[in-house]
Amino acid sequence: MANNIEVKELLDAGVHFGHLTRRWDPNMAPYIYMERNGIHIINLYKTAAKIDEASEALKKIAASGRKILFVATKKQAKEIVAEKANKASQPYITERWPGGMLTNFVTIRKAVKKMASIDRMKKDGTFNTLSKKERLQVDRLRAKLEKNLGSISDMTRLPGALFVVDITREHIAVKEAQKLNIPIFAMVDTNSDPRQVDYVIPSNDDASKSIDKVMSFVSDAIVEGLSERKASKDTPKDSPKEASKDAPKEAPAKAKAPAKAVAEDAKQEEE
Known part of the structure; x- marks a missing residue:
């Protein structure tokens, strides 16, 4: 990875501008x-070394099959992070x-399951048995859940790592990860405390060009890790026992959620 990170590229993207x-x-x-x-001007040689270090660690996490949750709620980072996370098939907030x-x-998983149960209701026709007002309430609840949790609907367990853009803004996410000993990777600007993070990438976390550049290196490393995982799975054929061990356990089939119960939930959410 180190050879791919050119300091000039980082310079052109404005990664060096601090606060x-x-x-x-x-x-x-x-x-x-x-x-x-x-x-303050950030030392880009150190940034390049830290991107390399973080990329190697993220590649290993991705190769192990664990998810990396991306967190970026600031306006200039939202679309970039969503795009790069989707490219690397990772969840994001x-x-x-x-x-x-x-x-x-x-x-949180219960809320995601509620979203899935609404989708099932729409497929099997029970949604149509609700009154017009109840259908509207359920649709609003579904839209709200999709907006907040849609990108993590496939995350069935805690992530293997957190990647944060701007740890000062996302301090709640950082604190939660610290409590659970989840490794934290982050773009850290000169106004933040790098001691909060396991893998620091000193960089401008305000400019979209800078965020895009760093996120490109990170997402490429994750994609590489996923490719290695796929290759290792394809080459040696696992024995049936091992294969069943690796396979994600399917949740036992549950009875369909009563339409009225879901409608009641939606009504309470609105109130």
Whole structure:
């Protein structure tokens, strides 16, 4: 990976621009090259080394089959992170961070299951047995769940790592990951404390060009890890026992959720 990271590329993308010197966090001092016109300049040689280190670790996590959850709710990062996460087939949160997303994962999974049960109702026709008002309420609930949790609907267990853009803004997500000892990878600007993160990528986390550049390296590394995983699975044929061990366990089939119960939930959400 190191050979692929050109300092000039990072420079052209504006990855080196930090915050105003008066807004700095002293713990970022090892990653700061100089101060120019009242703005801290990040040492891009250190950034390149840190991207390389983070990419290798993320590649290993992806190759192991665990998910990496991307978190970025700031306007200039949302679309970029969603695009790169989709490219790497990873879950992401780009709307408001749902409190307890990690520490209360069971409740979040219940909300995702509720979304799936509404989809089943629409397929099997029970949705049509509801009144017009109830159908409207259920549709609104489905849209709300999709907006907040749609991108994590396939995440059946806690992620193997968290990748954050702007740890100051996403401090709740960072704290939850810390509580559960989930490794945190992050783009860290000069106004943030790098000690909060396991894998620091010192970089400008405000400019879309900078975010796009760093995210490109990261997503490429994850895609590489997934390819290695696929290749290792394809080459040696696993014995039936091993294959069944690796295969995700299917949840036991549940009875269809009563349409009225779902409608009641939707009504309570609106109230």
